Amino acid sequence: MIDENTPRQQAITAEVLRLFDTRGDSEYGGEAVTQREHALQAAMFAEQVSSPPSLIVASLLHDVGHLLHRLPNDAPEQGIDDRHETLGANWLKHRFGPGVVAPVLLHVAAKRYLCAIEPAYHEGLSAPSRLSLELQGGPMSAAEAAEFTRHPHFEAAVSLRRFDDSAKVPKLATPSLEHFANYIDRVAAEEQA
Numbered sequence: 292m293i294d295e296n297t298p299r300q301q302a303i304t305a306e307v308l309r310l311f312d313t314r315g316d317s318e319y320g321g322e323a324v325t326q327r328e329h330a331l332q333a334a335m336f337a338e339q340v341s342s343p344p345s346l347i348v349a350s351l352l353h354d355v356g357h358l359l360h361r362l363p364n365d366a367p368e369q370g371i372d373d374r375h376e377t378l379g380a381n382w383l384k385h386r387f388g389p390g391v392v393a394p395v396l397l398h399v400a401a402k403r404y405l406c407a408i409e410p411a412y413h414e415g416l417s418a419p420s421r422l423s424l425e426l427q428g429g430p431m432s433a434a435e436a437a438e439f440t441r442h443p444h445f446e447a448a449v450s451l452r453r454f455d456d457s458a459k460v461p462k463l464a465t466p467s468l469e470h471f472a473n474y475i476d477r478v479a480a481e482e483q484a
Contacts, residue, residue, distance in 0.1 A: 300479040303386045304472050307352065311468055314358040321419035323461040326357055331465040332458035334474075337450070338466075345390030346447050348478045350454045351471050353395050355379040376400075389444065391478060397439075397448035398455060399427050404439045405452060406430035417459060 315327030322329065334351035342350070356375030359382055380396035402420070406413040407430040416424065424430075431439060439445060 297480075300476045303479045304475045306386075307355075307475055308468060308472060310355070310358050315468075317358075319354075319459075320357070320423070322417060322459045324459055326354065327468070328461075328463070328465070329455075329458050330354060331468065331471070332460060332463055333451075333454040334471050335465045336454040336457055342450065343390070344474045344478050344481075345388075346394060346450060347471065347474050348387065349391045349394040349447070350451055351474070352379065352383060352391065353398050353451055353455055355382060355395070387478060388481075390447075393442075393444035394447040394451040397442065397444060398451050400431075400439055401448040401452035402456075403428060403431045404436050405449065407432070407436045416456070420456070 311327050311330070315330070316325050319326050319329045324332070330351050330353075333353060334347050337347045337350035354375060356377070356379030359378055360375065376396055376399045380392050383395055384392045402416075402424060406416075406424060413421070413424075413430065442448070
């Protein structure tokens with residue numbers, strides 16, 4: 292039997308690859324890696340711990356919102372929160388299901404949560420990540436943190452956040468974008484079925 296979603300899956304994968312080809316070599320928010328390097332590292336870390344395919348794709352695409360907006364690279368230094376998590380999730384929801392969309396939408400909230408519950412976590416953030424944290428609302432209050440733990444995608448969001456924080460290593464060898472295209476195809480098929 293022929294899978295009717297195959298052209299749609301291929302179109303989604305091609306669109307993601309094209310987006311990284313055209314915008315992926317841009318600076319990643321003051322870090323020593325590009326958007327593409329950051330995405331590939333996060334996806335690789337998710338794959339290394341045998342994460343579900345949807346979390347691997349979410350890790351690859353968690354900052355897709357940065358590739359979609361046209362704000363300057365120094366927007367945070369200008370006091371602008373680009374709301375990339377919302378922009379990215381809105382773009383992804385037309386291509387994937389909640390297993391990808393929710394962790395992407397929540398990865399900024401996960402940073403705020405981790406800063407609230409793990410004092411050493413905040414100290415380990417890079418300078419650009421600390422700056423964006425302030426623009427994103429700072430550490431969560433105790434009530435916000437308790438509420439966040441009740442979200443059905445809480446654990447995936449926290450895992451994604453940890454992959455995100457680790458994915459800032461200059462010149463780190465990773466699998467190619469094409470390697471992760473297989474996950475995009477599979478997750479697009481599963482979550483759109």
